[in-house]
Amino acid sequence: NAGVTQTPKFQVLKTGQSMTLQCAQDMNHNSMYWYRQDPGMGLRLIYYSASEGTTDKGEVPNGYNVSRLNKREFSLRLESAAPSQTSVYFCASVNKKETPLHFGNGTRLTVT
Amino acid sequence: QKEVEQNSGPLSVPEGAIASLNCTYSDRVSQSFFWYRQYSGKSPELIMSIYSNGDKEDGRFTAQLNKASQYVSLLIRDSQPSDSATYLCAVTYSSASKIIFGSGTRLSIRP
Numbered sequence: 001n002a003g004v005t006q007t008p009k010f011q012v013l014k015t016g017q018s019m020t021l022q023c024a025q026d027m028n029h030n031s032m033y034w035y036r037q038d039p040g041m042g043l044r045l046i047y048y049s050a051s052e053g054t055t056d057k058g059e060v061p062n063g064y065n066v067s068r069l070n071k072r073e074f075s076l077r078l079e080s081a082a083p084s085q086t087s088v089y090f091c092a093s094v095n096k097k098e099t100p101l102h103f104g105n106g107t108r109l110t111v112t
Numbered sequence: 113q114k115e116v117e118q119n120s121g122p123l124s125v126p127e128g129a130i131a132s133l134n135c136t137y138s139d140r141v142s143q144s145f146f147w148y149r150q151y152s153g154k155s156p157e158l159i160m161s162i163y164s165n166g167d168k169e170d171g172r173f174t175a176q177l178n179k180a181s182q183y184v185s186l187l188i189r190d191s192q193p194s195d196s197a198t199y200l201c202a203v204t205y206s207s208a209s210k211i212i213f214g215s216g217t218r219l220s221i222r223p
Contacts, residue, residue, distance in 0.1 A: 031209045033211065035213070040120075040218075041215055041216070042118070042200055042213045042214050042215035042216040043156070043200065043202075043213040044213070045210065045211065045212060045213075048209060048210060048211070050209040056210070058210065059115075059212065090155060090156075094209070094211070098143060098144045098163065098204065099144075099161075100146055100158040100161055101146075101156075101158075101202070101211060103155040103156055103157075104155065105155055106155055
């Protein structure tokens with residue numbers, strides 16, 4: 001049982017490049033989330049998808065786009081990477097909103 | 113004002129003592145509250161969840177919720193060096209499935 005799988009684990013981009021972070025869960029969860037965590041900081045919500053077919057902005061959505069491809073997969077796209085987007089990105093999922101999040105192992109992204 | 117606030121610390125507590133971590137939130141109708149522990153370089157892991165006013169105990173951990181005052185706290189009894197980590201408070205907002213974290217409190221247990 002893999003849980004929440006994020007790819008890639010590490011990525012280095014140059015300013016202006018684009019990339020997509022992938023996330024998949026095998027727990028049949030309804031809701032999925034993307035967070036970023038900067039050094040010494042908590043998690044900040046970028047986007048979330050309450051259910052298949054819906055997406056909503058979180059606290060820091062600027063510079064990102066998301067796609068809920070199906071119930072399993074929720075991708076995060078950086079169209080034109082900036083050094084300010086250097087961070088660790090966590091994907092998470094939950095079945096019902098009253099239950100705890102299940103996290104992936106994170107993607108460490110560096111933008112130079 | 114952030115939706116979920118925590119004291120960033122670091123909070124230093126001697127081994128064997130009680131560590132007290134606090135969190136306040138802004139949405140009066142929030143329903144679900146969670147404490148996660150995060151070791152450096154790792155993903156957050158759930159410590160406690162609490163949904164109704166009062167205390168909830170699980171081993172050395174006690175979560176306390178006061179919805180009238182909009183705060184939730186975590187007590188760690190008999191603190192161990194392995195408890196040294198960052199503790200994150202998370203709140204589920206009633207409007208949708210939005211889950212917001214505080215900035216985390218770094219806890220250090222000194223021998």
